[in-house]
Amino acid sequence: MSSPEPSELTERILKYLEGVEQVDSLQLAKEFGIEHQKIVGAVKSIQAHGERLLHVESVTRKSLELTEEGQAVAQGGSHEANVFAAVPEQGIKRTELLAAGGVSAQLGFSKAMSLGWLWLDRSVQPTLVRRKVGAIVDEVREQLLQLAELSAKDVAEYKKRKLLQELTIKSLLLSKGAEFSTTLTKLETDLTTDMLASGQWQQLQFKPYNFDALGAAPVRGQLHPLLKVRSEFRQIFLEMGFSEMATNNYVEASFWNFDALFQPQQHPARDAHDTFFVKQPAQCGPLPEDYVQRVATVHSVGGYGSRGYGYKWQLAEAEKNLLRTHTTAVSARTLYQLAKQPNGFKPAKYFSIDKVFRNEALDATHLAEFHQVEGVIANVGLTLGDLIGTLHEFFRKLGISELQFKPTYNPYTEPSMEVYCYHPGLAKWIEVGNSGIFRPELVLPMGLPPDVNVLAWGLSLERPTMIKYGINNIRDLVGPKVDLKMVEEGPICRLDHD
Numbered sequence: 001m002s003s004p005e006p007s008e009l010t011e012r013i014l015k016y017l018e019g020v021e022q023v024d025s026l027q028l029a030k031e032f033g034i035e036h037q038k039i040v041g042a043v044k045s046i047q048a049h050g051e052r053l054l055h056v057e058s059v060t061r062k063s064l065e066l067t068e069e070g071q072a073v074a075q076g077g078s079h080e081a082n083v084f085a086a087v088p089e090q091g092i093k094r095t096e097l098l099a100a101g102g103v104s105a106q107l108g109f110s111k112a113m114s115l116g117w118l119w120l121d122r123s124v125q126p127t128l129v130r131r132k133v134g135a136i137v138d139e140v141r142e143q144l145l146q147l148a149e150l151s152a153k154d155v156a157e158y159k160k161r162k163l164l165q166e167l168t169i170k171s172l173l174l175s176k177g178a179e180f181s182t183t184l185t186k187l188e189t190d191l192t193t194d195m196l197a198s199g200q201w202q203q204l205q206f207k208p209y210n211f212d213a214l215g216a217a218p219v220r221g222q223l224h225p226l227l228k229v230r231s232e233f234r235q236i237f238l239e240m241g242f243s244e245m246a247t248n249n250y251v252e253a254s255f256w257n258f259d260a261l262f263q264p265q266q267h268p269a270r271d272a273h274d275t276f277f278v279k280q281p282a283q284c285g286p287l288p289e290d291y292v293q294r295v296a297t298v299h300s301v302g303g304y305g306s307r308g309y310g311y312k313w314q315l316a317e318a319e320k321n322l323l324r325t326h327t328t329a330v331s332a333r334t335l336y337q338l339a340k341q342p343n344g345f346k347p348a349k350y351f352s353i354d355k356v357f358r359n360e361a362l363d364a365t366h367l368a369e370f371h372q373v374e375g376v377i378a379n380v381g382l383t384l385g386d387l388i389g390t391l392h393e394f395f396r397k398l399g400i401s402e403l404q405f406k407p408t409y410n411p412y413t414e415p416s417m418e419v420y421c422y423h424p425g426l427a428k429w430i431e432v433g434n435s436g437i438f439r440p441e442l443v444l445p446m447g448l449p450p451d452v453n454v455l456a457w458g459l460s461l462e463r464p465t466m467i468k469y470g471i472n473n474i475r476d477l478v479g480p481k482v483d484l485k486m487v488e489e490g491p492i493c494r495l496d497h498d
């Protein structure tokens, strides 16, 4: 289809109208070979020149059309006629008759039976389908070929059989107005100082304001999907009464990242393969001495009912600066602060969502930096049941209601559980988090009362974001290869929480 300039089209429409009484916009579209929508647009712009040029009336018509199946029947015959035609003189086994034709053959067979065209000969084994009449008239086909002559009852019947459909067609009926003309004066869109000074404005015609027009989209910043999902998580924690921990330090002492969490100094995770150690400053500032002493003791000789690891704990190892490998380092410092409150212990619920760093092999789902979401609850007498209940509530707010737990090992929690959820899209259980109850070797040296238990769980922010935004490769979400259009046009995130 050609698409002439809009102004060309408006004049073409007016010229056409000059020679006729009236014309329908659909008819024009057909004659000009142009999309109907374009004709409607051109009529609208003619109307902008005033109401007296062109008379426009909206018309709505209903029209009957064959559906795809209806067209097939009109061309190749009805299902029942085709089934009839497929029955040979000597009869045919029913299964054989129906084998090729699928659903339509089934349908055609029952129709042909009820019309009395076919009968079942049970005097032979196996039963045969035979013709009951010599010849038939395919009325359905004939009627579909002559839609105009259908009775209302037939129309209803064929609509039910999905052979016919009724369409509503809207168009514009055009005729000449009182001030009809085949040429349009160009309408001015701006009133200039020149027009005012020369007095020319008095002769000019101005285009009316279009208050319905959409304005130009303002240029604005856009939040990255990770930030959008982060604010949803934050909202959920806040609704559950958690307060946010201060995570604004990527550099952490090994002490808080590992030692305070009862991870022995020879633990493989501390190895330079997994951890980015900081060269400068390589050592952290002063650590709380008496607490460090209690941590040293519990690692080397035990205490609080534990035998410890039985190795020589070294301060120099704990003082090494690193990029934190998990947000649990922040949880450790926050719990130590909680234990030190001058007015005694008060129950607390904390959360954090921030960046962590690991020296890992990079692939489609792993980068050297990512975000963790972590929740911590400290209260008297908490149990594993409380942890499971809280996880159910937390994940339900994320729109995940089916959870399973699998025992696992973390140096800092006992018992520890991996959290799995059923992903209906992937039709399998996927791991969504890790959790546990902090060990006595961790909370007691901090100074928390012995009857207080601390529950905690963690998950990554990237994984739910990738699932939510349908991103398969983490490099499409983070890093230099990210398509900024994805960020600009990405929808807001709504987790289905209640």
Ligand SMILES: N[C@@H](Cc1ccccc1)C(=O)O
Residues within 6 Å of the ligand: 325, 326, 327, 328, 374, 410, 413, 434, 435, 436, 456, 457, 458, 459
């Ligand atoms: N720190 C753990 C997550 C976790 C947090 C709290 C309790 C248990 C596990 C991780 O990095 O995977």
